[in-house]
Amino acid sequence: MSALLEVNNLEVSYAGNRGGTAFKAVDNVSLTVRKGEVVGLVGESGSGKSSIGRAIVGLAPISAGAVLLNGEAIRIQRKVDRRSLARDVQVIFQDPFSSLNPTMTIEKILTEPLRAAGFSYLDSTRKVRKMLDSVGLPADSLDRHPREFSGGQRQRIAIARALTVEPKLIICDEPVSALDLTTQAVVLELMLDIQKQTGISYLFISHDLAVVKHVSHRIAVMKSGQIVEFGTNEEVNNRPVHEYTKKLLLAAPVADPVRQLERRNQRLAAKLASPVL
Amino acid sequence: MNEQLKALKSGAEVAARVLRSPLGMIAGLVLAALIVFSIVVPAASPFDPNTGNLLDFLKPPSATHLMGTDSTGRDIMLRMAIATRVTLVAAVFAVSIAAIVGISAGLAAGYFQTRLASAITWVNSLVMALPGLVVLLAASVVLGNSIWMAMTVIGLLMSPSLFRLTYSQVTAVRNELYVDAAKLFGLSDLRIIFRHVLSVVRGPLIVQSGILMAAAIAAQGGLQFLGLSDPLVPNWGSMLNEAFTKLFTAPWLLVWPTTAIASASLSFVFLSNAIRDQLRIGSSRRIESKPLAAALEAGARREAEVPAEGWLLNVENIDVVFSQPDGSDEQVVKSVSLQIARGESLGIVGESGSGKTQTARAILGLLDRGGRVSGGTVSFEGKQLELNSQKALRGIRGSRIGYIPQEPMSNLDPSFTVGWQLIEPLRRVGGMDKRQAEATVLELLQRVGFSNPARVMKLYPHELSGGMAQRVLIVGAVSLRPALIIADEPTTALDVSVQAEVLDLLREIATEFGIALLMVTHNLGVVADIASRVYVFQAGQIVESGTAIEVFKNPKATHTQQLLASLLDDLPIREPFVEEAGA
Numbered sequence: 001m002s003a004l005l006e007v008n009n010l011e012v013s014y015a016g017n018r019g020g021t022a023f024k025a026v027d028n029v030s031l032t033v034r035k036g037e038v039v040g041l042v043g044e045s046g047s048g049k050s051s052i053g054r055a056i057v058g059l060a061p062i063s064a065g066a067v068l069l070n071g072e073a074i075r076i077q078r079k080v081d082r083r084s085l086a087r088d089v090q091v092i093f094q095d096p097f098s099s100l101n102p103t104m105t106i107e108k109i110l111t112e113p114l115r116a117a118g119f120s121y122l123d124s125t126r127k128v129r130k131m132l133d134s135v136g137l138p139a140d141s142l143d144r145h146p147r148e149f150s151g152g153q154r155q156r157i158a159i160a161r162a163l164t165v166e167p168k169l170i171i172c173d174e175p176v177s178a179l180d181l182t183t184q185a186v187v188l189e190l191m192l193d194i195q196k197q198t199g200i201s202y203l204f205i206s207h208d209l210a211v212v213k214h215v216s217h218r219i220a221v222m223k224s225g226q227i228v229e230f231g232t233n234e235e236v237n238n239r240p241v242h243e244y245t246k247k248l249l250l251a252a253p254v255a256d257p258v259r260q261l262e263r264r265n266q267r268l269a270a271k272l273a274s275p276v277l
Numbered sequence: 278m279n280e281q282l283k284a285l286k287s288g289a290e291v292a293a294r295v296l297r298s299p300l301g302m303i304a305g306l307v308l309a310a311l312i313v314f315s316i317v318v319p320a321a322s323p324f325d326p327n328t329g330n331l332l333d334f335l336k337p338p339s340a341t342h343l344m345g346t347d348s349t350g351r352d353i354m355l356r357m358a359i360a361t362r363v364t365l366v367a368a369v370f371a372v373s374i375a376a377i378v379g380i381s382a383g384l385a386a387g388y389f390q391t392r393l394a395s396a397i398t399w400v401n402s403l404v405m406a407l408p409g410l411v412v413l414l415a416a417s418v419v420l421g422n423s424i425w426m427a428m429t430v431i432g433l434l435m436s437p438s439l440f441r442l443t444y445s446q447v448t449a450v451r452n453e454l455y456v457d458a459a460k461l462f463g464l465s466d467l468r469i470i471f472r473h474v475l476s477v478v479r480g481p482l483i484v485q486s487g488i489l490m491a492a493a494i495a496a497q498g499g500l501q502f503l504g505l506s507d508p509l510v511p512n513w514g515s516m517l518n519e520a521f522t523k524l525f526t527a528p529w530l531l532v533w534p535t536t537a538i539a540s541a542s543l544s545f546v547f548l549s550n551a552i553r554d555q556l557r558i559g560s561s562r563r564i565e566s567k568p569l570a571a572a573l574e575a576g577a578r579r580e581a582e583v584p585a586e587g588w589l590l591n592v593e594n595i596d597v598v599f600s601q602p603d604g605s606d607e608q609v610v611k612s613v614s615l616q617i618a619r620g621e622s623l624g625i626v627g628e629s630g631s632g633k634t635q636t637a638r639a640i641l642g643l644l645d646r647g648g649r650v651s652g653g654t655v656s657f658e659g660k661q662l663e664l665n666s667q668k669a670l671r672g673i674r675g676s677r678i679g680y681i682p683q684e685p686m687s688n689l690d691p692s693f694t695v696g697w698q699l700i701e702p703l704r705r706v707g708g709m710d711k712r713q714a715e716a717t718v719l720e721l722l723q724r725v726g727f728s729n730p731a732r733v734m735k736l737y738p739h740e741l742s743g744g745m746a747q748r749v750l751i752v753g754a755v756s757l758r759p760a761l762i763i764a765d766e767p768t769t770a771l772d773v774s775v776q777a778e779v780l781d782l783l784r785e786i787a788t789e790f791g792i793a794l795l796m797v798t799h800n801l802g803v804v805a806d807i808a809s810r811v812y813v814f815q816a817g818q819i820v821e822s823g824t825a826i827e828v829f830k831n832p833k834a835t836h837t838q839q840l841l842a843s844l845l846d847d848l849p850i851r852e853p854f855v856e857e858a859g860a
Contacts, residue, residue: 034856036856037854038851044772044773044775045743045772058461059457059461079463082460082463083462083463084463085463086462086463090461091457093454093458095454098453098454098455099453099454099455099457100455101453101455101473101477102477103477104472104473104476112462112464113462116463117462180629180799181628181799181840181844182628182843184843184845185842185843185844185845186843207772207773208773208845210844211845213848213850214850217851217853232853232854233851233853234850234853247774248773251777252777252802252846253776253802253803253805254802254805254846255801255804255805255829255841255846256805257805257806257829260802260805260806264777264781264806268781
């Protein structure tokens with residue numbers, strides 16, 4: 001079985017301040033994403049999950065290990081290499097307010113990756129018009145600026161931008177975390193629909209297990225830079241092996257006072273049983 | 278339409294909008310008049326700027342000499358026109374030099390942030406430290422009276438102000454996600470700088486350039502006034518100088534140069550402001566539709582029974598409005614009523630913009646600028662609160678009503694230790710002496726789970742994690758034993774496992790000390806975890822209220838049903854992956 005994305009023993013370190021010790025954000029992480037598969041990467045802040053996503057596209061320094069795309073190591077040194085990587089891998093960021101340049105029109109924002117990939121202006125606009133429809137944005141959005149859109153609409157724009165070049169893999173870094181509850185559900189369904197229709201792969205990074213379990217085929221649980229558990233969605237959710245996964249599963253409160261009371265008691269009991277965690 | 282044409286068109290549109298705004302129009306007209314004056318008059322005038330008719334000296338304005346003549350009988354209008362041309366061209370020249378040097382250095386230093394950047398910053402600080410006038414005087418002695426030389430020096434002296442502005446703006450922009458995104462598309466650094474960085478920082482730069490134009494005009498005038506200029510080229514400064522010496526014999530001499538200097542400087546500043554305003558692209562109106570008011574009626578209201586000792590907090594029909602720049606009021610909270618009994622924990626839940634936070638902040642008198650309570654009453658412990666009086670609320674905030682904010686870090690002062698920040702209110706408001714206050718804080722820190730409270734007291738806020746900081750703030754809110762704590766999204770910034778611990782802690786503390794809790798949150802799970810009664814907010818109104826069990830089990834308002842339906846907790850687990858045949 002050949003994987004679309006293969007991350008082997010990846011290590012990401014950030015240099016310490018003024019000769020201080022380097023901080024290892026990702027420590028010996030290996031994972032694979034197959035063609036058409038969604039792999040969820042779940043963990044709390046500082047667990048290194050975002051650093052993995054950033055390292056894959058060259059935004060974070062890889063200090064050891066390798067990232068292979070279609071069996072070949074990714075290269076980001078030269079502009080040509082970055083461009084060809086951009087055609088295969090795109091990113092959707094968490095914050096739809098900071099990921100779109102406020103001074104550019106939606107048309108410019110959406111055509112930019114296409115123009116960078118060498119498409120003509122006419123081809124780019126044609127593709128972009130079609131894309132607007134498939135992410136559910138009104139056709140007259142093109143001449144508008146990001147501030148005229150709500151958070152959910154902006155995230156649709158970011159999704160459209162990632163999709164225009166028809167990449168094989170999208171790294172989704174907390175794509176719905178900044179959105180309101182009702183918007184969150186709608187955007188998540190949109191992302192799921194697009195994935196099912198196009199057969200694109202997602203590396204879906206989130207702190208929210210509920211989100212991850214709805215979209216992912218397989219789930220990796222991260223803690224302190226390492227993957228502590230990696231299995232199918234069903235395994236991780238229903239038969240978690242690692243203590244940390246169990247704790248995470250019980251931590252998020254559910255919107256049902258009675259069930260939440262049960263879960264709380266379960267959690268407190270578990271805490272008493274293993275005070276270290 | 279192709280790309281260039283579109284860009285051209287949008288440029289023309291901005292120009293048209295600038296000229297349509299009142300300030301932009303006036304400034305544009307004045308500058309246009311000055312430019313036309315400086316071109317037309319020299320071409321049409323029958324006089325020579327440097328030869329005068331000595332019989333005609335110091336004549337007031339007349340049909341032959343529309344602005345009169347100076348002390349050697351030269352035509353002032355012609356001399357003014359030439360001076361205007363020279364001044365404007367020279368000012369543009371100086372600002373261009375400042376812009377080329379300052380902005381490019383700022384972009385490079387801000388974007389790349391390498392050792393080169395430190396060097397550039399250092400050089401700039403050095404230039405800033407130079408006394409401008411002394412350098413100018415020295416330069417004019419060494420390099421002669423050429424106006425271009427003087428303008429080059431002025432341009433270089435002004436460049437740090439543009440550099441610093443560009444540098445700070447770029448530093449703020451370079452970490453934006455859209456710059457990351459552009460890098461991912463494989464755009465070159467140069468393109469990213471011009472397309473993504475410069476377009477964002479240009480607003481302040483344009484304003485600063487306008488101010489610099491005015492400064493360059495003033496600097497020229499100053500040098501010329503002192504006589505440091507080419508005597509054969511007419512200029513505003515020397516004309517002003519002459520006017521001063523003839524103040525009593527020919528007062529009109531003063532009118533022309535002062536009018537010119539003032540109107541040109543002001544026009545540049547106003548015009549640049551108008552351009553900046555028009556470049557703030559796009560309207561701020563949102564496309565999304567507001568939720569229908571009709572849906573609001575659907576929720577059935579159910580008041581809890583009034584407890585025997587009366588409500589601890591009784592909010593009746595309060596309205597909160599924010600005044601808009603155009604003078605109108607935007608209502609964000611509409612006739613909201615809610616009650617809390619002693620020791621009760623209450624949840625206020627809603628999406629962003631639903632008015633839940635503004636309601637809580639109104640009770641505390643912590644509304645942002647422009648916000649005020651425009652109607653309704655709030656009574657607390659049986660007494661009515663004066664909601665728009667900071668003085669009256671100060672006596673209650675902290676001592677009787679505690680507050681836990683969303684961002685723990687921004688609510689701790691980075692320059693004081695945790696201990697100091699916790700002890701100070703106990704001494705000032707609680708009237709304890711230092712020993713008592715310290716003992717109380719130590720005990721509470723231990724209570725919220727710090728194993729070494731004495732050490733925590735010596736820490737500075739930046740040494741705390743988010744969860745620790747929130748615990749410290751809980752101690753702060755509890756320490757004066759208030760009757761009510763208002764917590765505004767206290768766990769939103771925290772990880773889920775830390776959130777669970779903080780919620781546990783809040784619940785325990787509230788029960789232990791008999792404190793009522795008003796929890797504002799967007800998270801239905803948090804409400805279900807901690808609140809016994811719930812108010813659901815939408816578009817500034819309460820659409821449903823009731824006990825937590827009722828509201829979650831049997832939601833009546835459409836919006837509540839919608840919220841519960843959007844929950845991701847109970848979504849189905851995704852089916853296992855099936856590899857495509859042939860893949």
